[in-house]
Amino acid sequence: MPRVVDHDQRREAIAAAACKAIARQGIDAVTLGDIGDHADCTTGAITHYFADKDAVMLAALDLVIQRLYRRMSRAVERDPTDLRGFLAETMPLRPQSRDGIKVWFSFWTRTFSSRALNRRQREMHVRWFNALTERLSVMDNAGLLRPGVDIAFETETIAALINGIGLRAVLDAREWPAERQLAHLDAYLEKILVQPS
Amino acid sequence: MPRVVDHDQRREAIAAAACKAIARQGIDAVTLGDIGDHADCTTGAITHYFADKDAVMLAALDLVIQRLYRRMSRAVERDPTDLRGFLAETMPLRPQSRDGIKVWFSFWTRTFSSRALNRRQREMHVRWFNALTERLSVMDNAGLLRPGVDIAFETETIAALINGIGLRAVLDAREWPAERQLAHLDAYLEKILVQPS
Amino acid sequence: MPRVVDHDQRREAIAAAACKAIARQGIDAVTLGDIGDHADCTTGAITHYFADKDAVMLAALDLVIQRLYRRMSRAVERDPTDLRGFLAETMPLRPQSRDGIKVWFSFWTRTFSSRALNRRQREMHVRWFNALTERLSVMDNAGLLRPGVDIAFETETIAALINGIGLRAVLDAREWPAERQLAHLDAYLEKILVQPS
Amino acid sequence: MPRVVDHDQRREAIAAAACKAIARQGIDAVTLGDIGDHADCTTGAITHYFADKDAVMLAALDLVIQRLYRRMSRAVERDPTDLRGFLAETMPLRPQSRDGIKVWFSFWTRTFSSRALNRRQREMHVRWFNALTERLSVMDNAGLLRPGVDIAFETETIAALINGIGLRAVLDAREWPAERQLAHLDAYLEKILVQPS
DNA sequence: CATGAATGAGGTTTCATTCAT
DNA sequence: TATGAATGAAACCTCATTCAT
Numbered sequence: 001m002p003r004v005v006d007h008d009q010r011r012e013a014i015a016a017a018a019c020k021a022i023a024r025q026g027i028d029a030v031t032l033g034d035i036g037d038h039a040d041c042t043t044g045a046i047t048h049y050f051a052d053k054d055a056v057m058l059a060a061l062d063l064v065i066q067r068l069y070r071r072m073s074r075a076v077e078r079d080p081t082d083l084r085g086f087l088a089e090t091m092p093l094r095p096q097s098r099d100g101i102k103v104w105f106s107f108w109t110r111t112f113s114s115r116a117l118n119r120r121q122r123e124m125h126v127r128w129f130n131a132l133t134e135r136l137s138v139m140d141n142a143g144l145l146r147p148g149v150d151i152a153f154e155t156e157t158i159a160a161l162i163n164g165i166g167l168r169a170v171l172d173a174r175e176w177p178a179e180r181q182l183a184h185l186d187a188y189l190e191k192i193l194v195q196p197s
Numbered sequence: 198m199p200r201v202v203d204h205d206q207r208r209e210a211i212a213a214a215a216c217k218a219i220a221r222q223g224i225d226a227v228t229l230g231d232i233g234d235h236a237d238c239t240t241g242a243i244t245h246y247f248a249d250k251d252a253v254m255l256a257a258l259d260l261v262i263q264r265l266y267r268r269m270s271r272a273v274e275r276d277p278t279d280l281r282g283f284l285a286e287t288m289p290l291r292p293q294s295r296d297g298i299k300v301w302f303s304f305w306t307r308t309f310s311s312r313a314l315n316r317r318q319r320e321m322h323v324r325w326f327n328a329l330t331e332r333l334s335v336m337d338n339a340g341l342l343r344p345g346v347d348i349a350f351e352t353e354t355i356a357a358l359i360n361g362i363g364l365r366a367v368l369d370a371r372e373w374p375a376e377r378q379l380a381h382l383d384a385y386l387e388k389i390l391v392q393p394s
Numbered sequence: 395m396p397r398v399v400d401h402d403q404r405r406e407a408i409a410a411a412a413c414k415a416i417a418r419q420g421i422d423a424v425t426l427g428d429i430g431d432h433a434d435c436t437t438g439a440i441t442h443y444f445a446d447k448d449a450v451m452l453a454a455l456d457l458v459i460q461r462l463y464r465r466m467s468r469a470v471e472r473d474p475t476d477l478r479g480f481l482a483e484t485m486p487l488r489p490q491s492r493d494g495i496k497v498w499f500s501f502w503t504r505t506f507s508s509r510a511l512n513r514r515q516r517e518m519h520v521r522w523f524n525a526l527t528e529r530l531s532v533m534d535n536a537g538l539l540r541p542g543v544d545i546a547f548e549t550e551t552i553a554a555l556i557n558g559i560g561l562r563a564v565l566d567a568r569e570w571p572a573e574r575q576l577a578h579l580d581a582y583l584e585k586i587l588v589q590p591s
Numbered sequence: 592m593p594r595v596v597d598h599d600q601r602r603e604a605i606a607a608a609a610c611k612a613i614a615r616q617g618i619d620a621v622t623l624g625d626i627g628d629h630a631d632c633t634t635g636a637i638t639h640y641f642a643d644k645d646a647v648m649l650a651a652l653d654l655v656i657q658r659l660y661r662r663m664s665r666a667v668e669r670d671p672t673d674l675r676g677f678l679a680e681t682m683p684l685r686p687q688s689r690d691g692i693k694v695w696f697s698f699w700t701r702t703f704s705s706r707a708l709n710r711r712q713r714e715m716h717v718r719w720f721n722a723l724t725e726r727l728s729v730m731d732n733a734g735l736l737r738p739g740v741d742i743a744f745e746t747e748t749i750a751a752l753i754n755g756i757g758l759r760a761v762l763d764a765r766e767w768p769a770e771r772q773l774a775h776l777d778a779y780l781e782k783i784l785v786q787p788s
Numbered sequence: 789c790a791t792g793a794a795t796g797a798g799g800t801t802t803c804a805t806t807c808a809t
Numbered sequence: 810t811a812t813g814a815a816t817g818a819a820a821c822c823t824c825a826t827t828c829a830t
Contacts, residue, residue, distance in 0.1 A: 023309065024309075024310070025309070025310045026306060026307055026309045026310035026311070027225070027306055028224070028225035028306075028307075029310050031823085031824060031825085032824075032825065032826090033824080041790085041791095042790075042791055042792060043791095043792080043824090043825080043826085044790060044791050044792060044793095044826095044827095044828095045789085045790060045791075047825085047826070047827085048789070048790070048791095052825075052826080053824095053825060053826090102306075102309060105305065105306060106306045106309070108302065108305075108306070108364065108368065109223060109224060109225075109299075109302060109303045109305070109306055110223060110225070111368055112220065112221075112222075112223040112224075112299060112303070112367075113221075113222050113223030113226050114223070118368070121368055122368070122369055125365075125368075125369075153380075153381075153384070156365070156381060157358070157381050157384065157385065159361065159365070160358055160360075160361025160362045160364070160365060160381065161354070161357055161358055161361055162361070163357075163360070163361040163364055163365075164356070164357025164358055164359070164360040164361035164362075164364075165357045165361075167305065167357070167360055167361075167364075168322075168353070168356070168357060168360075170309075171305065171308055171315070171318055171319070171322075172319055172322070183350075184350075184353060184354050184357065187350070187354065188354065191388050207814090228798085228799065228800085229799080229800065229801090230799085238815075238816090239815070239816055239817065240799095240800080240801085240816095240817090241801095241802090241803090241814095241815065241816055241817065241818095242814075242815050242816075244800085244801065244802080245813090245814065245815070245816095246814095249800075249801075250799090250800065250801090404793090417703065418703075418704075419703075419704050420700060420701060420703040420704030420705070421619070421700060421703075422618070422619035422700075422701070423704050425819085425820065425821085426820080426821070426822090427819095427820085435794075435795090436794070436795055436796065437795095437796085437821080437822080438793095438794065438795055438796065438822090438823090438824090439793075439794050439795075441821085441822065441823080442792090442793065442794070442795095443793095446821080446822075447820095447821065447822090496700075496703060499699065499700060500700045500703070502696065502699075502700070502758065502762065503617060503618055503619075503693075503696060503697045503699070503700055504617060504619075505762055506614065506615075506616070506617045506693060506697070506761075507615070507616045507617035507620050508617075512762070515762055516762070516763055519759075519762075519763070547774075547775075547778070550759070550775060551752070551775050551778065551779065553755065553759070554752055554754075554755025554756045554758070554759060554775065555748070555751055555752055555755055556755070557751075557754070557755040557758055557759075558750070558751025558752055558753070558754040558755035558756075558758075559751045559755075561699065561751070561754055561755075561758075562716075562747070562750070562751060562754075564703075565699065565702055565709070565712055565713070565716075566713055566716070577744075578744075578747060578748050578751065581744070581748065582748065585782050622802085622803060622804085623803075623804065623805090624803080632811085632812095633811075633812055633813060634803090634804080634805085634812095634813080635805095635806095635807095635811060635812050635813060635814095636810085636811060636812075638804085638805070638806085639810070639811065639812095643804075643805080644803095644804060644805090
């Protein structure tokens with residue numbers, strides 16, 4: 001049993017190393033050796049824990065997604081009606097979260113060629129979509145949404161906006177500090193939320 | 198006299214072939230051989246026109262960007278106040294334009310590791326930003342924007358939204374036909390444009 | 395535990411294989427595959443131990459030089475005043491030593507284009523020059539040199555002569571057996587050494 | 592008939608360009624394109640005048656050798672007993688002659704792998720050997736050689752010395768101006784020539 | 789469990805050569 | 810006669826994967 005824990009820990013450590021490597025060098029320049037360097041182990045060790053390179057990369061993606069959802073869940077627990085706080089967890093506001101977002105984005109273009117990745121991407125989106133829809137429903141029930149707002153439709157628009165802002169922030173980090181990103185998010189939310197009088 | 202060949206035309210043909218290959222196989226799976234297949238020539242012929250693979254890829258990006266701007270310019274010529282028509286040219290509404298957008302997106306994650314690509318990406322964005330700003334100014338002067346709209350700020354929001362919608366449409370083409378993409382764009386524009394009474 | 399391999403030994407084995415290949419096929423016809431054939435390994439194994447082909451070639455040169463100096467040192471240990479024996483170690487007198495000399499010579503023309511190689515070549519010459527100068531000094535102190543001999547000047551002349559004779563012997567091995575080479579060396583030494591009465 | 596002259600002129604021009612390229616970049620880094628650049632023509636033009644690359648290289652060598660012999664012949668015509676002047680023509684005393692010597696040397700290592708080149712090299716040497724032998728005979732007949740000098744033997748020693756000095760001068764041009772090269776030659780000649788009392 | 793040496797397929801790149809014009 | 814576009818073989822090099830230890 002302790003073995004299993006070690007095993008999982010090791011896998012996660014390697015996945016985390018892969019994240020760093022992907023964020024730093026770009027997903028298609030990363031080699032198993034690079035990942036090994038970040039994880040302080042050799043390529044042989046990596047192939048002990050993963051079937052092949054693709055499995056490592058997917059584990060990196062899963063790790064990022066998992067962290068993302070954990071943060072989003074915590075935000076919901078803190079305040080189920082804090083839509084802004086919930087969304088902020090998916091934006092590259094701080095250097096620590098930026099790497100994860102980079103990894104997430106890195107897989108986008110990979111889905112062009114891989115049917116499997118494409119399906120997983122869609123699953124992830126659906127999951128995010130549902131989580132966001134639930135936030136909006138909660139807010140609607142609490143009377144915080146402007147009347148006439150189409151929740152499903154808004155979910156998609158917000159998702160697109162978050163991705164679009166996050167992309168800019170990741171491509172041009174210097175010009176896009178947290179405040180600037182949030183300013184654009186807030187400006188949009190203002191348009192659909194009931195204004196506190 | 199050697200075989201008469203239009204050097205620029207040949208370069209563009211190869212760049213176009215690279216676009217097709219990138220959109221089809223994904224940017225990191227494309228080989229010079231693949232591009233040669235699409236361009237009906239050998240790898241030797243490609244390196245006759247380009248210094249190396251990177252140069253080919255950049256030419257592909259440039260071609261896509263150039264086509265994008267050409268389409269945007271034509272839209273402006275048709276009707277300088279047609280913001281929607283202008284923006285629609287940068288969205289993957291039809292299969293033909295989808296490939297170009299895919300290529301454009303494909304280079305995003307590449308900028309994580311390449312300083313040169315990152316700079317080019319920013320230049321492109323500035324150019325697009327300026328073009329979009331001008332559209333909004335023209336509309337503002339024509340009294341078509343709601344009062345109090347911050348043009349620079351709106352430019353960024355719209356850019357983010359377009360990228361976000363385009364991304365979804367490209368990742369999940371079946372679910373995102375032109376109408377759905379435009380619906381989200383229209384919904385946002387409605388919020389900043391003067392309503393036709 | 396990985397397969398236990400003496401890293402330095404492996405490098406030297408590959409360098410030795412490169413020497414053989416260079417001597418046999420000529421420095422500009424040698425491929426990594428050829429070297430691999432001589433070393434009983436694949437090109438991949440070679441690049442596992444060396445950064446690139448240039449590094450392999452330089453290692454080959456270094457190995458040759460090292461062997462040369464080892465032989466010269468041994469000669470000095472045997473008899474510090476045996477100038478002829480010392481010089482003989484740098485001449486292609488036997489088939490075994492011929493390969494090394496060939497490799498050494500092969501790098502001469504490479505220095506025309508490579509600044510780094512040129513510098514290394516000069517360093518090697520200086521080292522040889524100093525060793526030879528020391529031999530002559532020892533002999534002078536032992537009263538074996540004719541009076542009035544300029545040691546530095548003679549060092550250069552002898553070096554030139556050795557190179558010239560060695561070159562002929564390597565280009566036309568059949569016509570230049572050891573005796574013939576040594577005859578020319580002896581004839582010159584006779585002119586500067588005190589004759590045994 | 593004028594065509595033929597043009598043809599030969601063109602061939603020689605290309606051979607001369609090859610010489611420059613070889614001296615500058617090293618014999619194994621030279622491409623037909625480089626030679627074309629120096630000759631102001633394309634690779635196509637070169638293959639019009641030569642069967643293949645080897646033929647071009649050999650033409651370059653022939654040109655160098657031919658120039659060498661022309662210079663040596665002129666020296667003999669000026670003064671048949673001026674051994675020093677005769678030998679000086681084969682040394683890299685001036686920048687102009689250095690390129691030719693470099694080309695000559697460059698072919699040395701090529702002979703390791705090519706039987707044809709090796710034979711040509713030997714032919715060249717024999718020719719030079721004979722010319723030098725004749726010089727020494729003339730001097731001997733004129734009573735300018737010390738008694739007991741073995742002409743054939745001295746010819747070889749002198750040839751080796753010339754090559755050895757020339758090599759050093761070519762590898763380390765800055766340290767080996769004409770005077771230094773000639774000083775070593777003179778020192779040797781002094782040992783075999785009758786001293787002017 | 790873990791290592792890292794070795795493999796070998798596959799990619800990019802170079803370049804002598806050919807050939808249509 | 811001359812061009813230079815195009816070929817294609819061959820080289821170097823990278824790297825995911827395997828495997829003896």
